[in-house]
Amino acid sequence: MKLGILTSGGDCPGLNAVIRAFCKYAFNNIDGVEIYGIEEGYLGLINRQYRRLYPADVENILDLGGTILGSTRTPYKLMTVSDNGEATRLQTMVENYKKLKLDGLIALGGAGTHKTASLLSVEGCNVIGLPKTIDNDIYGTDVTFGFNTAVQTAADCIKRIRTTADSHSRVFFVEVMGNKVGWLTLYSGLASGADGIFIPEISYDENSLAQYLKKRKADGYRSTIIAVAEGAISTREAAMGKKERKDYLAAAGNASAAQRCAAVAELNTGISCRATVLGHIQRGGDPCAYDKVLCTRIGAYGGMLAKQGKFGVTVAVHGSKLSYNSLTEIAGRTKYVPADSQIVTLAKDMGVYFGE
Numbered sequence: 001m002k003l004g005i006l007t008s009g010g011d012c013p014g015l016n017a018v019i020r021a022f023c024k025y026a027f028n029n030i031d032g033v034e035i036y037g038i039e040e041g042y043l044g045l046i047n048r049q050y051r052r053l054y055p056a057d058v059e060n061i062l063d064l065g066g067t068i069l070g071s072t073r074t075p076y077k078l079m080t081v082s083d084n085g086e087a088t089r090l091q092t093m094v095e096n097y098k099k100l101k102l103d104g105l106i107a108l109g110g111a112g113t114h115k116t117a118s119l120l121s122v123e124g125c126n127v128i129g130l131p132k133t134i135d136n137d138i139y140g141t142d143v144t145f146g147f148n149t150a151v152q153t154a155a156d157c158i159k160r161i162r163t164t165a166d167s168h169s170r171v172f173f174v175e176v177m178g179n180k181v182g183w184l185t186l187y188s189g190l191a192s193g194a195d196g197i198f199i200p201e202i203s204y205d206e207n208s209l210a211q212y213l214k215k216r217k218a219d220g221y222r223s224t225i226i227a228v229a230e231g232a233i234s235t236r237e238a239a240m241g242k243k244e245r246k247d248y249l250a251a252a253g254n255a256s257a258a259q260r261c262a263a264v265a266e267l268n269t270g271i272s273c274r275a276t277v278l279g280h281i282q283r284g285g286d287p288c289a290y291d292k293v294l295c296t297r298i299g300a301y302g303g304m305l306a307k308q309g310k311f312g313v314t315v316a317v318h319g320s321k322l323s324y325n326s327l328t329e330i331a332g333r334t335k336y337v338p339a340d341s342q343i344v345t346l347a348k349d350m351g352v353y354f355g356e
């Protein structure tokens with residue numbers, strides 16, 4: 001059996017742990033298996049850039065952050081577009097899959113990776129998706145690998161902001177990754193005891209924010225920490241049309257979500273406000289113990305599915321068990337934070353401010 005494995009899209013801690021577990025399972029359980037590491041994500045399949053992986057290649061990478069195979073974002077929307085009548089990227093990948101005589105392709109990635117995996121699967125390639133992303137937004141799985149490590153990293157950073165905020169009686173808006181969904185902000189905000197949590201799924205009101213901050217000051221709190229998702233927007237911004245919002249953001253110097261919060265809050269309250277953007281620090285470093293176990297399970301389970309010839313699926317976590325969903329069923333869908341979910345409601349009930 002010849003299997004290809006690639007990592008695609010934004011990286012996260014735990015990719016190498018999954019590669020290791022998948023390879024170890026395959027080497028130990030599939031007679032005569034050959035594994036090919038496709039380099040730089042789908043780009044490697046397009047350009048036929050790959051190398052054979054041997055057992056020694058995946059030793060001692062359980063803890064290693066990043067990906068030994070490299071990764072690129074190969075925009076999904078460009079996959080089926082051809083210039084000048086040339087083959088599309090999708091067609092090229094299908095041809096190369098056949099030229100390499102692969103029996104299966106294992107794609108570690110997030111939402112975009114899964115959309116492409118689904119296209120390849122529909123074109124007749126045997127694909128298994130493995131759910132990676134710090135955003136935790138893949139539809140149909142309770143959790144993705146990399147998420148819990150990023151929660152830990154972001155929460156540690158937010159906690160560090162608290163002491164300096166207290167020293168100076170300041171308000172801090174700490175920006176956490178997550179352009180469309182707020183899972184990472186919600187979890188890291190709760191894990192760090194943030195006073196407020198702003199996520200894309202719940203728009204914050206600028207007047208309410210000013211009143212909230214003034215009241216906290218009047219009540220004697222020295223500092224206020226608000227965890228703000230990269231994609232959080234105010235009700236005023238949400239009401240704008242696409243073009244109006246683009247112009248508004250350009251006029252604001254394309255300030256990030258947390259920077260916009262800090263600017264408007266300071267203007268409306270006169271309280272000293274600061275913004276800290278955590279950025280890619282959330283994607284770097286070693287996976288936490290939880291993720292190392294999850295990655296090991298997911299990688300081995302992916303190997304088991306390949307052995308069984310179960311393709312066209314992506315691995316999913318349901319409660320304490322692993323199972324799988326069909327790629328075509330989950331592709332193009334997003335797992336948002338339900339605004340009325342129990343976790344949000346309980347947080348609100350204990351006083352966490354969501355900007356409403």
Ligand code: F6P
Nearest residue numbers: 010110133134135177178179230
């Ligand atoms: O999807 C993971 C993610 O880290 C998002 O949270 C973030 O919006 C995006 O990737 C950043 O992408 P890039 O690394 O391409 O700047």
